Amino acid sequence: MLAETHRALGSDLEVLAVTDEVVEVAVGRCPFGSGVGGNDALCHVTTGLAGRLGARVNGAATVAAPERIAAGDDECHLQVWLGSPDDLRGERHQWPPVTGPANGSVPRLTCR
Numbered sequence: 001m002l003a004e005t006h007r008a009l010g011s012d013l014e015v016l017a018v019t020d021e022v023v024e025v026a027v028g029r030c031p032f033g034s035g036v037g038g039n040d041a042l043c044h045v046t047t048g049l050a051g052r053l054g055a056r057v058n059g060a061a062t063v064a065a066p067e068r069i070a071a072g073d074d075e076c077h078l079q080v081w082l083g084s085p086d087d088l089r090g091e092r093h094q095w096p097p098v099t100g101p102a103n104g105s106v107p108r109l110t111c112r
Contacts, residue, residue, distance in 0.1 A: 001053060002025065002046075002049060002050055002053060003015065003025075005049060006027065006031055006046075009031035009032075010029075010031060011027060011029050011030060011031035012027065012028050012029050013025055013026070013027050014026050014027075014028070016077075020082070021081060021082060021083070022079050022080065022081050022082065023054070023079075023080040023082070024077070024078070024079050024080075025050070025077070025078050025080070026075050026076065026077050026078075027046065027069070027075060027076040027077075027078075028074075028075050030042075030069045030070070030076070031045075031046070032045075040068065040070050040071065042070060043065060043068050043070050043076070044091075046065075046076065046078065047063045047065055047078060047090075047091050048063075048091070048093075050063050050078055050080045051063040051080065051091050051092075051093035052093055052095075052097075053080075054080045054081075054082055054093065055093040055094050055095040055097075056095045057082070058082040058083060058095075059083075059094065059095055060082075060083050060084045060092070060093065060094045060095070061080055061081060061082055061083070061084070061092075061093045061094075062080075062081040062083070062084045062085065062088050062090045062091065062092050062093070063078055063079070063080050063081070063090050063091045063093070064078070064079045064081070064088060064089065064090035065077070065078050065079075065090070066079070
């Protein structure tokens with residue numbers, strides 16, 4: 001599904017490896033074009049979709065993106081870890097999605 005989304009956006013995504021623990025992918029052409037340079041925020045579209053898909057399948061997923069076109073690398077490389085290893089830095093996702101602050105306190109807003 002992630003590869004199909006990238007193709008629809010005019011990009012390419014190749015699955016490099018798949019194990020029970022991790023899916024590794026590479027993106028050679030950014031779906032957001034040449035203007036992405038220096039704008040890491042657009043990378044969250046890809047990492048967010050990859051993380052949500054992984055979490056939907058496995059209950060939890062962590063996405064690491066050690067190489068990004070937006071950061072000046074030749075390609076984007078993503079590792080979608082199925083689960084949330086404690087020692088891994090990356091975007092953590094879980095299914096069903098969790099909303100609200102992690103500490104459990106929820107701000108109250110009263111509209112009149």
